[in-house]
Amino acid sequence: MLCRNENLMSIQISSQLRCRYTNNNRNPLLLIAPLKEEEAFFSPRIILYRDVLYDNEIEVIKRMAQPRLKRATVQNYKTGELEFADYRISKSAWLKEHEDVVVANVAKRVEVMTGLTTETAEELQVVNYGVGGHYDPHYDFARTEEINAFKSLGTGNRIATVLFYMSDVAQGGATVFPWLGVALQPVKGTAAVWFNLYPSGNGDLRTRHAACPVLQGSKWVCNKWLHEAGQEFRRPCDPKENIQETTSR
């Protein structure tokens, strides 16, 4: 329903959402050029940052990724192995920061947007969806029973997601949060940001999301997944907010 552009968000919520220029608590890098911040949801907080990836950077990222694109995989939660799945149809590639200054700059911008470190983040994942490409509802964080997920990285769970849209999509291709009634339409240069974990470290089930099938055109995104390690002073934990996971995929 959300994929069909049906508006499921209550007017009580949507009428409260605001947009503003922000320098994220007087970050010196943002005093002259503040970010354009747009609220997409309050709890959990989902923020859109407009015009944070420039066309020339997008060209570089696409050009680097193109020869390396391979069918995207998902992690088997029991074994930790990567495998193909019908519920994720797209092609993806990973880019390292040292390969090009553009990739390094994206990581720096993610730090400015989130106030978190990217030291422990995954490499930049570039994803291309053709017509029919989609990703069924999922969580970006590893759930309690997924003991092997991210184990090899040794940096904890995926605390936050930064999803950059590198194209507009003529029809379809929205990122939707079924439990929130939120649908984000891809706009080239925009980034969507949300925390996947509560301050307690438990996964926030409300962040379940999906990429709707592309109906016309092609969709390009890139993902930066930030991990828990190194964020201790940037986003302090709060054991009080110890909300348990209750449902599963």
Ligand SMILES: O=C(O)CCC(=O)C(=O)O
């Ligand atoms: O492509 C999108 O809109 C969302 C992608 C996504 O959720 C993911 O790659 O984990």
Ligand SMILES: [Fe+2]
């Ligand atoms: Fe995701």
